[in-house]
Amino acid sequence: MYAFDYQRPSTVSEAAALLAEGAKLLAGGQTLIPTMKQRLASPSLVIDLGGVTELRGISRAGDRLEIGAMTTHAAIAESADVASAIPGLCKVAEGIGDPHVRNRGTIGGSLANNDPAADYPAAVLALGAKIHTNKRELAADDFFQGLFTTALEEDEILTRISFPIPERFAYAKFPNPASRYAMVGVAVAKGPQGVRVAVTGAGQNGVFRATDMEAALANTFTPDALKGISVDPSLMSTDIHADAAYRAHLVGVMARRAVAAAAA
Amino acid sequence: MAVNMRGEVVLPADHERVWEMLNDPEVLRICIPGCETFEPDGENAFRAVARVKIGPVNARFKGKVSLTDIDAPNSYKISGEGEGGVAGFARGGAAVRLEPAEGGTRLVYEVEATVGGKIAQLGSRLVNSVAKKNADAFFAKFAKAVSGETISEVEAEETALAAGETQ
Numbered sequence: 001m002y003a004f005d006y007q008r009p010s011t012v013s014e015a016a017a018l019l020a021e022g023a024k025l026l027a028g029g030q031t032l033i034p035t036m037k038q039r040l041a042s043p044s045l046v047i048d049l050g051g052v053t054e055l056r057g058i059s060r061a062g063d064r065l066e067i068g069a070m071t072t073h074a075a076i077a078e079s080a081d082v083a084s085a086i087p088g089l090c091k092v093a094e095g096i097g098d099p100h101v102r103n104r105g106t107i108g109g110s111l112a113n114n115d116p117a118a119d120y121p122a123a124v125l126a127l128g129a130k131i132h133t134n135k136r137e138l139a140a141d142d143f144f145q146g147l148f149t150t151a152l153e154e155d156e157i158l159t160r161i162s163f164p165i166p167e168r169f170a171y172a173k174f175p176n177p178a179s180r181y182a183m184v185g186v187a188v189a190k191g192p193q194g195v196r197v198a199v200t201g202a203g204q205n206g207v208f209r210a211t212d213m214e215a216a217l218a219n220t221f222t223p224d225a226l227k228g229i230s231v232d233p234s235l236m237s238t239d240i241h242a243d244a245a246y247r248a249h250l251v252g253v254m255a256r257r258a259v260a261a262a263a264a
Numbered sequence: 265m266a267v268n269m270r271g272e273v274v275l276p277a278d279h280e281r282v283w284e285m286l287n288d289p290e291v292l293r294i295c296i297p298g299c300e301t302f303e304p305d306g307e308n309a310f311r312a313v314a315r316v317k318i319g320p321v322n323a324r325f326k327g328k329v330s331l332t333d334i335d336a337p338n339s340y341k342i343s344g345e346g347e348g349g350v351a352g353f354a355r356g357g358a359a360v361r362l363e364p365a366e367g368g369t370r371l372v373y374e375v376e377a378t379v380g381g382k383i384a385q386l387g388s389r390l391v392n393s394v395a396k397k398n399a400d401a402f403f404a405k406f407a408k409a410v411s412g413e414t415i416s417e418v419e420a421e422e423t424a425l426a427a428g429e430t431q
Contacts, residue, residue: 031319031320035320035321040322041320041321041322041323042322043322113319113320115319147318147397148318148319148320204396
């Protein structure tokens with residue numbers, strides 16, 4: 001490895017004070033460390049959030065479920081609080097990567113990275129969650145701003161995610177068999193904010209809401225309500241695994257599966 | 265892996281001006297996303313350094329750029345070969361053609377590129393999307409440049425954008 005400085009603060013304010021030009025926050029390291037090993041990033045300072053205990057944990061507060069940014073996918077998958085409030089969210093966490101990734105990777109790291117094929121962005125957007133940082137709170141709709149881009153500023157730290165508890169929620173994905181990243185993933189929620197459908201893995205510009213599907217499902221919350229509704233293939237991404245037309249098709253299939261699972 | 269992309273954009277300027285801008289290294293430097301230097305290196309050849317900053321990736325790439333098949337003021341081929349060091353390689357070209365269009369000049373581009381090494385491994389899911397995003401950013405800035413805004417205006421706007429840039 002090449003040389004870089006390493007700090008392990010124990011509070012959010014200490015971590016924020018360390019953030020400066022050339023510094024990078026390390027959550028679970030499932031993206032940052034491989035990127036550094038490939039020499040595609042060379043931060044001068046790595047600020048490890050692993051020692052910041054206030055960023056971990058899951059709690060039920062009235063009609064909301066609160067999850068700390070440094071909570072691992074494994075902890076979310078196994079949480080009794082998550083299982084009783086939003087069981088579909090346990091399934092989202094369970095379906096990420098492999099046991100290694102689930103035991104190291106965190107929900108906050110995944111959201112801050114906003115990989116266009118990650119699972120959590122779809123769930124968080126469909127559920128209409130609020131993203132809290134050390135400076136402010138953001139609606140999910142304002143947080144995600146395209147491929148690997150979020151509303152987070154360079155000196156801002158994502159602290160927790162606050163989910164309203166939906167009546168129904170499910171996520172269905174077509175995973176890449178090697179990486180288990182979503183080739184297409186669709187999250188569907190029915191709750192205090194109406195019906196929301198969010199799609200990951202497919203759009204050229206990252207996670208997006210499928211508003212035509214939302215309107216149809218607001219009338220009738222059944223897989224059949226989605227018949228004849230398609231997404232525009234010219235907005236879908238193409239790579240060696242799937243072209244845009246195939247991805248557009250998969251969005252419809254995954255959406256129907258998600259609705260069927262949520263309605264069950 | 266190969267990246268193929270085609271597109272067109274109607275620029276609000278006359279044919280001659282668009283051609284002139286397409287051959288101006290300073291305009292190209294400002295319009296290429298992340299480009300830090302773009303210097304002449306022989307006739308119709310340049311050396312460029314660009315910083316790619318997307319998601320976890322934050323790396324600087326050096327490359328050679330050359331213009332060939334020049335049919336002034338109608339078309340050329342711009343080819344580049346990047347050396348990302350251990351990160352991988354990228355080489356490719358774009359055939360660029362100008363046509364008259366209502367309200368200005370239509371620029372048609374066809375990109376063919378090959379990406380290899382670690383960049384391709386890490387980013388095979390993303391290379392097309394990133395390439396498209398960068399092409400869109402290039403033409404958005406290029407359209408501003410040809411529509412009469414001076415380079416310093418475009419640059420100032422760029423600096424303001426970068427200052428408010430979010431991640």
